Amino acid sequence: MSVLEIRDVTKAFGATKAVDSFNLTVGDGELVCLLGPSGSGKSTLLRMIGGFETPTSGHVAIDGEDVTRVPPEKRPTGMVFQSHALWTHMNVFKNLAFGLKLRRLPEAEIKRRVEAVLELVGLAGYGHRATNQLSGGQQQRVALARSLVLEPKILLLDEPFASLDQHLRERLREEVRDIQQRLKITTLFVTHGQDEALALADRIVVMRDGRTEQAAAPDVVYREPATPFVAGFIGTMNLVEGAVANGTFTHSGFTVPLPVGDGTATLAVRPEALEIVAVNGGGMAKIHRVTDYGTHAIVDIELPDGTRLKSMTSEARDWSHGQPIDLKPRAFAAYRDNAAIHRSN
């Protein structure tokens, strides 16, 4: 039963705030993904929870106990680093046993626990191997096992699969999810890969400039992004800025009925929700390029002012370069002042 609480945490490096008045509660057994571009402060936040950075202000608490100033070796957290950071002068067994030895557990107990955790990560019998005899994926599994063997209250993963290839990343991602579900361990996972976050998380926290842009379940973040930034960061999204007058949004010939007050607005439409209709001359836009992916096709659309949009269609052969078209967004959202003002589904 472990709950992680982050209260009003700020970390400043000189004048810049890497993390700015950040609040988050991770419930018992929950897997939360911190998602954001590089420089959004997600790694700094994770390092503050692990004890490797001290917050400029604010508090970190685990199970109600304030650990803000507790050094990493005294925290009930286990961290998996991006570079796996295995100790190359020790074999796999010694890497896993090091933390247990520091806790002065009896030899037999150490052996039992190391073997159990190797079994858990699918590396039974690899104890005697040198770390450089392992593949990238195996090394990352050992790094995960090294944290798990100590049964931490909070598991912290700092882009653990970033250095692996796509295929391996997907497999390890599923394994981590399985293990996390089985152990019911409270987990905070940092990534800049939206597909990783969508696949893994119970809840995604999208970060930008050290602040939370949106914290919600993956499907909510995907379907109802709270801000244009989230809309643009998760999945592919057409973002068009324009003016609203008399219930109509306009940007360079592209018009959409939008029942909000007059002013500026940012329109967000997923490619799969942007329908294109062939017209005989005129039209809102022209087709720039068609890319056929077999199962679907992506149509690049050019508005008169040169703005590019993407539309996903099922049939590539219906469309060709230069063809005049109209645009019919089936579902879209509109933002003003960094907040959603309208959603049509």
Add this chain to the structure above:
Amino acid sequence: MAGALTEKRIDWTGIGFAVVLTLVIIFPLVVVGTWAFANVWRYPSVIPQEFGLRYWNQTLARPDVWSAITMSLSLSTVVTFLSALICLPAAYAFARLEFPGRSILFFSFLAGQAFPKFGLLVAIAGIFLTLNLIGTFWGVVLIQLVGTLLFMIWIPVAAFQAVDRRMEEAARDVGASPVRVFWSITLPQAGPTIAAAVLLSFVGTFYETEGAWLIGAPQIRTLPVLMISFINNQPVIQYGAVLSVLLWIPSFIALLFARRVISSGSFAKGFGG
């Protein structure tokens, strides 16, 4: 077909280098080695007229040779030990901490090597004279310590810097205190390269002559200093040759030891290679 081609191609440049290097390095060694075991070797004979250990007996019978050997070994050991004691923590600080004047201090160790050493030594000798350190064991230790600083700071700094910080953090994460991290992670990771630095400073101190002579003479006589006086005072080549061979022994042992401890890349790594 390919085999026939490679067979015919002879690397003349490589052979040329090998021959030149052999002549320049091996030949003088062979000559000195031969002299050490020659009882009689007069011109124009190409090999000595009489081999034997006469000069070895004569050299080793001298008490000043034995006291010089003891002196050299104890000096090198004390200097290397003190140097490690001072320099390794300093190197760790240089590698891991930010403090004002860091780079100036770091390069100041190079400055000591950049000027003609003898001028520097004479100036230091002047200071030592007023401190009554001339002709004392600890005076020589002090001067030789200065000579080891460059190796014992620069190489370990590179070694410590090469240790992945994440490894140290991972050790903290599983419960190791900072001191424990240094002993169990940082030092073993940097170990081979640091062993190279320690070895270099031991051998370098053993062969150090100017400082030992200028500060230590006449009370403190190291093996190289003794050899110089032998060569200067007695025009018998064999004495010098026997001492040369004697002087090889520590570096030979050091190299044997080094092959076991140090992987081949460590020296290069120490210099940022």
